Amino acid sequence: MEKALNGMKPLKVLQDIFDEYGHLFPKRIVLGRYFKNILQDLSSPNTFNDVNDYNKILETLDDLNISYLLTQNGRIIEKNDLHDWIQNNENLEIVEFDNIIPLYEILGIEQQRRIDDILKDNYRIIMTGVTDLKDLNNDDDDHYKRIDFELSFESENYQVFGSIFSKNKSILKRSEEIYVNFGLYDFNGFYAIMKKIKETSIDITECYVSWVVIGKPSQLSVFSPSNRELQVDYIKKTIKLQPDNDKLNYTFDSSFTLHEEYTIFVHANDLSISYEPNNIIKIVEWNERFINVQIESAYETANSDHEDNDCLENEIDLHICILSTNCRYLKIDNAKEECPLNIVGYILDKENFNRSLSQEFESSNVIDPLFTKELPNSL
Incomplete structure (x- = not known):
């Protein structure tokens, strides 16, 4: 960032930084599990009211006649292996970004002021x-x-x-x-x-x-x-x-x-x-x-x-x-x-x-x- 602020082409270098790291930054990241399956009967009223209740999850899967789930990467998780998969903390993944702010707001006040000045x-x-x-x-x-x-x-x-x-x-x-x-x-x-x-x-x-x-x-x-x-x-x-x-x-x-x-x-x-x-x-x-x-x-x-x-x-x-x-x-x-x-x-x-x-x-x-x-x- 200092290279951009102190260089002769600050706008281009700033754009390169935003292109590499993105324009937005989440202040809160939620880790957990993400599973999916494709239902044939879209009219089914069954939903997961409490994702932390493992027994409720199994009961709902039985009601929907689902024998397996898919991870975000497409890996198949059999219903019988679901409990061990959830308990294994090594398999945590990002499921939600929250409280998103512009990337430059994570910088110091002085750097933000200098960027605002350049963008005028x-x-x-x-x-x-x-x-x-x-x-x-x-x-x-x-x-x-x-x-x-x-x-x-x-x-x-x-x-x-x-x-x-x-x-x-x-x-x-x-x-x-x-x-x-x-x-x-x-x-x-x-x-x-x-x-x-x-x-x-x-x-x-x-x-x-x-x-x-x-x-x-x-x-x-x-x-x-x-x-x-x-x-x-x-x-x-x-x-x-x-x-x-x-x-x-x-x-x-x-x-x-x-x-x-x-x-x-x-x-x-x-x-x-x-x-x-x-x-x-x-x-x-x-x-x-x-x-x-x-x-x-x-x-x-x-x-x-x-x-x-x-x-x-x-x-x-x-x-x-x-x-x-x-x-x-x-x-x-x-x-x-x-x-x-x-x-x-x-x-x-x-x-x-x-x-x-x-x-x-x-x-x-x-x-x-x-x-x-x-x-x-x-x-």
Whole structure:
């Protein structure tokens, strides 16, 4: 059971355990004797009112004209041998299961809690990773990096969030000059698509991409134990961008109370172009209920003459993931280490807290959150 709870595919291992040992467990097992015979006269009213009365059993057998009985295994027991057979305790067998409960209820309270948690049909952190970019060409402005999972998923319904960061000894620094988006998801992995949005001396081959996979364990079959304690809320909304501004601010209602030190992951997919990071998404302000995000054209930032600079006229899918925790670090599956959450996402803090944001709600571009009960064909 611990293997299932601590493994990367807990649902499959749990199913294997239930298939081997069953789903139910009897708390009471009755041992005794089981005999049978086939009566020709089904209308006979004779029954055994007291199976412990041996003489009554013999009398009833005589009335029914039965000279032998059969055990569950088909062994013939002559009527004259019945007494010795009953008295022999070596021949006891299971005749009844009673007080049946689900198998998992025989486990400890903590194991039951962990199983219940795994079986919840909620969005969770499925897997995390850090991947180096040593094989990229630093002279290019756009980069594609294929990232493969160690274990295949059973669905393509998931989302990936993350960032680019550099490492100087033990100090990690998030890159503001290189923006990353994620897409082209399949059962075995995805692509990180990167774009230089500012002139920079940063060598991308010395950088890393952090990534977090969000989805439902019941659909993907994979569920890392590393960050199961973190509560995840996922919001998706399709919005139409306005072409007259290179920077747009949108405010959305989270539909639940936000607190300082919650972590926000956010990215967008341009529906009419590709998974390229055409729009840069940043958290601007927040309060207990609302979050304000800024959407800026990556082409406007990098090159105002880019032929696809009309990307702000397109509809985009805005994906937002909220971690309801004051935890400061995320456990990384493929590196067996921890990564600060402010490297991967945005931490809600006092500096960008705006108590009057709700008063500005009516006059701003507003996104109503869409909390999906079931994942659509594509997140």
